[in-house]
Amino acid sequence: MTPEERDALAGEYVLGTLDAREAAALRARLASDPALREAVEAWERRLHPLAALAAPERPPPGLLNRIESTLDAARPRRRALLWPALTAASAAVAAGLALLLLIRPEPSPLMTVLLTESDQPAWLVEARGGAISLAAVNPRGIAPDRVAELWALPQGATAPTSLGLIPTEGRVTVPPGRIRPEAGMLIEITLEPPGGSPTGRPTGPILFIGRLMPARGT
Amino acid sequence: MNSLLPRVARGDRAALREIYEAQASRLFGIALAILRDRDAAADALHDAFVKVARAAGQFDPARGSAEAWLAAIVRHAALDLARARGREIPAEGLPEPAEEATQLHSLASAQDGVRLRECLATLEEKNRTEILLAFVNGLSHPQVAARLDVPLGTAKAWIRRGLLSLRECLA
Missing domain, CATH: 1.10.1740.10 (RNA polymerase sigma factor, region 2, helix turn helix motif)
Structure with a gap:
């Protein structure tokens, strides 16, 4: 496909004139075709002001409740696996620790898997002895003018703490002392300008996110 | 936000x-x-x-x-x-051509809308109409063709030409 064709197709997609099959085919390519993604984003920016031509209209009452019901119903798929497992695991670990303390003083490691937006595993995260180590299992590149920054958000904290910039593949270890890993802590990787977030808080999109929990069977 | x-x-x-x-x-x-x-x-x-x-x-x-x-x-x-739904959507409620001038006028008050309005104004009327109908009202290629009473291929070509002109104008 020539750049001209790609751009015209992206323009027609944003305009909305592609039929169902063409639109689905374009969407399927977006994930693996950064140039197409750029072209679509550029057209969204160009044409966005036209959205103001639609007259605002109050949606039917109850729609927000319906949206929240759908989200609540969808939650078990992602969360119920996590939370009951976390509680059960915590209890098991607590009970196990009492027995194991004499044998193995080292606390159980915390683990999580950071997922991509399509729920593919991207990073294995393990926290042990105060250090957090990451291993990429599904490396994917990012734009050359951006960097990936690692963050941790302890439960109850309002702002995440930066754990530094990281390569987008390979292994990374955050030494003990930056933050104390604990069960329930959110670990996330965001896309930031070169040098990292200028504000000390995440400014770019979240590439990957996961919640630390005690590993069972260790 | x-x-x-x-x-x-x-x-x-x-x-x-x-x-x-x-x-x-x-x-x-x-x-x-x-x-x-x-x-x-x-x-x-x-x-x-x-x-x-x-x-x-x-x-x-x-x-x-x-x-x-x-x-x-x-x-x-x-x-x-x-x-x-196969885009079997009633045509009623679609803006009449006369309303488009008003529509474009309201674009100027939108953020970033001024430049886009100027560029839309440089398009041939039929190209402009199609782009507005497609973006705002979700008309497909065949629907645009039927509404403007031109063959499908012609409607597609006009839309592509309109988009290309817009991109050049906005660059």
């Missing part, structure tokens, strides 16, 4: 409600212009907000405003519904 989406990405339901309260009327209007059916537009807004809750982490303020990001999600949700 830009600070709410990262909170939504972390599962903050209050942030999602705040976005809904602030944006629902604007976004429902966008879906309604495309679907021209309140129930269908409500379905589109529902689908869009479920997507927003799931995909909020992908929002990148360096690449555009939260308002534009939300509007794009709603438009594509509405277009998907329109496609699923």
Whole structure:
């Protein structure tokens, strides 16, 4: 496909004139075709002001409740696996620790898997002895003018703490002392300008996110 | 608004409600212009907000405003519904050609709208009409062709030409 064709197709997609099959085919390519993604984003920016031509209209009452019901119903798929497992695991670990303390003083490691937006595993995260180590299992590149920054958000904290910039593949270890890993802590990787977030808080999109929990069977 | 989406990405339901309260009327209007059916537009807004809750982490303020990001999600949700219905959507409620001048006028008050309006004004009228009908009212290639009473290939070519001129003008 020539750049001209790609751009015209992206323009027609944003305009909305592609039929169902063409639109689905374009969407399927977006994930693996950064140039197409750029072209679509550029057209969204160009044409966005036209959205103001639609007259605002109050949606039917109850729609927000319906949206929240759908989200609540969808939650078990992602969360119920996590939370009951976390509680059960915590209890098991607590009970196990009492027995194991004499044998193995080292606390159980915390683990999580950071997922991509399509729920593919991207990073294995393990926290042990105060250090957090990451291993990429599904490396994917990012734009050359951006960097990936690692963050941790302890439960109850309002702002995440930066754990530094990281390569987008390979292994990374955050030494003990930056933050104390604990069960329930959110670990996330965001896309930031070169040098990292200028504000000390995440400014770019979240590439990957996961919640630390005690590993069972260790 | 830009600070709410990262909170939504972390599962903050209050942030999602705040976005809904602030944006629902604007976004429902966008879906309604495309679907021209309140129930269908409500379905589109529902689908869009479920997507927003799931995909909020992908929002990148360096690449555009939260308002534009939300509007794009709603438009594509509405277009998907329109496609699923075979776009058998009543033509009533579509703006008459005379209304377009007023429409374009309101564009000037929109943020970033002035430049786009100037560029739209440089297009041939038929190209401009098609682009507005497609973007705002979700008309497909065949629907645009039928409305302007030209063959499908002609309508497609006009739209491509219109988009190309717009891109050059906005560059």
